[in-house]
Every structure is written in C-alpha cells, then in structure tokens.
Amino acid sequence: MNSTPSPLTALSEEERMFRDAVAEFAETEVRPRVRAMEEARRIDPVLIPQCFALGLMGIEVPEELGGAGGTLFMVTLAVEEISRVDASAAILVDVQNTLVNHPLLRYGSAAQREQFLPRLTSDTVGAYALSEAGSGSDAFGLATRAERAGGGGWRLTGRKLWITNGGEAGIFIIFANSDPAAGYRGITAFIVERDFSGFSVGKKEDKLGIRASSTTELLLDDCLVPDENVLGPVGQGYKIAIETLNEGRIGIGAQMIGVARGALDAAVAYVKERRQFGKPIAEFQAIQFQLAQAATELEAARLMVYNAARLKDAGQPFTSEAAMAKLLSSQVCERVTSVCVELFGGYGYTTDYPVEKFYRDAKIGAIYEGTSNMQLQTIAKLLLR
Ligand SMILES: Cc1cc2nc3c(=O)[nH]c(=O)nc-3n(C[C@H](O)[C@H](O)[C@H](O)COP(=O)(O)OP(=O)(O)OC[C@H]3O[C@@H](n4cnc5c(N)ncnc54)[C@H](O)[C@@H]3O)c2cc1C
16 A cells, blocks of 8 residues: 655646646647737637636536536646736636635535536636725725615625626626624625626726736626525625635635746746857856746745645645745745846846746735735734634
C-alpha cells in the first residue's frame, strides 16, 4: 500500500488532460484576441460560447445539471491557465464557478439548482453583487433593501457597484438587507434575472487593468423578486456571502499566479533574444538572479494556492489558507510583473510588448474579493482565536 501523500503539484490524469485542454484554448482562441479585447474594453463575444462548450463555466457542477462534475482544484487550474494569457477572460470564468455556481450548489434548493445551473453551465453568464459605493471592506454595511411585496415576493431597492460580468450576465446573486434592525443578520441573498422589472445595469467602469472584464453598476428600483428566488434562509445572506468569498479567494490566487507566469514566460524568452554588450542579457548574472527570485516566489505562491484548493476539495478547513494564498499571490504577482517590465527595458513600458498589461492586471489581486488588509484581518483573527 502506498500511503505517501502526493506532491502538491502532482496532477491526476484527468487534471492534466483538463489543464492541457484549457491551455490550448487560451493559446489558440484567447491569445489572438487579447489586444483587441483590451482596446475594445470587452470580452470578445465569440469566446463566451466557447467557454461554455469546453465545460469551463460549470466545472464543479454535477454532470446531471449540465456541469463537468469536477473540483475546485480544476477551477484553479483553468483560471491559472487562462490568466497566463488574459486575466480578463479568466475572471469571467472564475466568477461563474466560484461566486455564482458554488453558492447555488451549496445553498440552492433542489428546484433552484435545477432551474439555474443547467443555464449557467450552457449559455448564461452569472454575477455576484455584494459591494456598493458605501460598503466595500465593510460589506455588511450594505444599503440595498429588500421589503415584502404586497402580492408576495420581495421588492429590492438600491445600487450595487463594481460588479464583475455585469455587462454579460443574465443571472445575478444579489445581497440586500431584509431586516436592517437586525444588522448583518438581516442580509439575504436573492437570485435576480436581467429581465426582472425594476432591474437594470448601469455605468461600466474604465479601469487600470483587467480592462476587457466588465465591471458595472447594478440599479434596483423596486425590483420584484419572487419568493422562490430567495437563496438560502432569509437573514443568512451574510453567511453565504462570506463562505462564497472564501472559495472565491482561491480563484483570485490562481488568477495572480497565472498573470505572474505569463509575465515570467515572456521575460524568459525576451532575455535570451535581447543583446546588450555583445551578448544576450540572459548571460548577465544580475538578470539570472532576478528571474530566479521571481520564479521562486511564484512557486511558493502556487503551492499555497494549490494547497488551499486541495484542502477545500478534501472537505477540510481552508479559510486561513485561502486568505494567505490570495494575499501572497497578489503580492508576488505585483513584484514579478514589475521585474518583468524592467527586464524588457524601455520596450516593457510600451503596449507593443505584453508585460505592461500583466503589470496593470496584477494590481486588482490586492483589491477585489477582500483587500490585502482584509485578508490580513482574517488570518490574524484565526491565528489569535
Ligand atoms: C475590478 C473590480 C471588480 C470587482 N468585482 C466585484 C464583484 O463582482 N462583486 C462585488 O460584490 N464586488 C466587486 N468588487 C468590489 C471589491 O470587492 C471592493 O472594491 C473591495 O472589497 C474594496 O472595497 P472598497 O473599494 O469599498 O474599498 P474600501 O473598503 O473603502 O477600502 C479602502 C482602503 O481602506 C482599507 N480598509 C478598509 N477598512 C479597513 C480596516 N477595517 N482595516 C484596515 N484597512 C481597512 C482597505 O484595505 C483599502 O486599502 C470589485 C472591485 C473591482 C475594482
């Protein structure tokens, strides 16, 4: 009997085949479109049905509901591989899996799972809407209200800000407070469809990085939501929000290691080609050491992301590990992409080469799904309890 646990980076046959298929999709379909998507500030609509067809939009969803019946670790592999090419295309896939499908799988009733998951795995993009203009880190201070409607159901009123996939999504998980006197224990999660009366998508943000990913405002103006679209128990939305983000953070960690890898791969190729002082700059030890340091930090971040995903899949506690993985991988990604811009010299500072985009895309990792300070707060809380 072999009882030695596998190395963290060891992949099963199924995982390896899946990763390779995603990597090929990223190279052949995403890469040729990256520049145009960046300029157009939108995901090429051609890519979205391809993501569905490849099973990337329902990785953890059971096959009987249209998904691939996979694991969070496979989500991690997919997000890393796509981010290596384009972090915007990757976040579309990441949000669908970790922030939309996951809470529906975990908290949805059988009827909700059967109603929404076959759509979310076949043709409908989803979004997760917690943040507002006045409540980001203090997410449970949200001002969106849910009130009982006269003829049954709920009326939602408020504005959500910063919602990833807002431009493309047809199904939104929206958090509102249905009992403000109860504080965060009044927060309830609702499943809202784009064509519901009183719902509209507002302004789209113009951003530093992940420019092709849509980040929009959502407007709820007496938006009527039927009772059967309440996700989980009334007043338990805060729990759904937190637990969903715990898983989501592993996906952001994967995005950051993918972005760092993309930049490092480009830099390794460049330093072998670029000649100064009569030889390739790769022959200078200073350059070699910068690359070695970057590769070492990237490996450490990858091990943390993989371990957090494996813990979650094994049903073990992973909150602190997920927060650490996101914190460190976003820091590493900023450092690695910054070094890579420098290794390209002046060319690295232009849009003619890919590294400036990786550098800009890196910054979001320290902000969304909880800023770095919020990750530190979670880690410290668990450490000191
Ligand atoms: C591109 C993008 C996409 C996003 N996508 C989504 C999405 O799909 N769904 C969604 O719901 N939200 C989304 N967000 C929102 C994101 O999660 C918030 O921006 C983030 O949580 C930070 O909130 P804030 O912007 O209000 O910053 P603030 O909370 O105002 O933070 C400002 C600064 O203060 C610090 N700070 C705040 N409180 C404390 C404290 N107690 N101790 C120490 N430091 C503190 C923060 O770390 C930060 O440095 C997205 C944001 C962006 C930029």
